Amino acid sequence: MDVTELSEAQRAETRRDRIGFVFQRYNLLDELTVAQNVALPLIECRGWPAARRRDAAQRAIDRVGLAGKERLRPSQLSGGEQQRVAIARAVVGRPQVILCDEPTGNLDSSTGRLVMDLLLEVHRNAADSVLVVVTHNTDVAMALDRALVIQDGMVTRAGAPQEVLAR
Numbered sequence: 001m002d003v004t005e006l007s008e009a010q011r012a013e014t015r016r017d018r019i020g021f022v023f024q025r026y027n028l029l030d031e032l033t034v035a036q037n038v039a040l041p042l043i044e045c046r047g048w049p050a051a052r053r054r055d056a057a058q059r060a061i062d063r064v065g066l067a068g069k070e071r072l073r074p075s076q077l078s079g080g081e082q083q084r085v086a087i088a089r090a091v092v093g094r095p096q097v098i099l100c101d102e103p104t105g106n107l108d109s110s111t112g113r114l115v116m117d118l119l120l121e122v123h124r125n126a127a128d129s130v131l132v133v134v135t136h137n138t139d140v141a142m143a144l145d146r147a148l149v150i151q152d153g154m155v156t157r158a159g160a161p162q163e164v165l166a167r
Helices: 008-018 034-042 050-063 079-091 109-125 138-142
Strands: 019-022 097-101 130-134 147-151 154-159
Touching (some): 008 019, 034 050, 034 079, 079 097, 079 109, 109 130, 109 138
Parallel strands (some): 019 097, 097 130
16 A cells, blocks of 8 residues: 555554554553553544453453553553553554564563564464564564564665574
């Protein structure tokens, strides 16, 4: 889809309905609870009733291992927990495109694997989906289908992670 031809409202709708974002700094709203932050992309989109939004948010929260923390605010969570809230928010609506900036950066290795498994599952279960992960973590890169190595702003290598990262 060529988004340059869309109006600002159409671009905003495309971002809201089709793209999930995992920001390096999480971008959680501290005045909202964990459940509200996760459900945020579902508000006023897709025509989902409130009960369906709550159920989808709860499933995403459960998947990232934060069951029982739904009523907490981001400031009451560790950095790794905040990162998992951001990941739950990114995948809650099963977007076609997921853009991730260091999605496992503040997580221990077992939680990082759980998060990558979730991202890969969402990606592989959606038709024509795209998962883009920016990372310095070789293990994370190896879990993906394709890798690009960028050095000084230029793509220096591209291909299967096993080939590209072995150099």
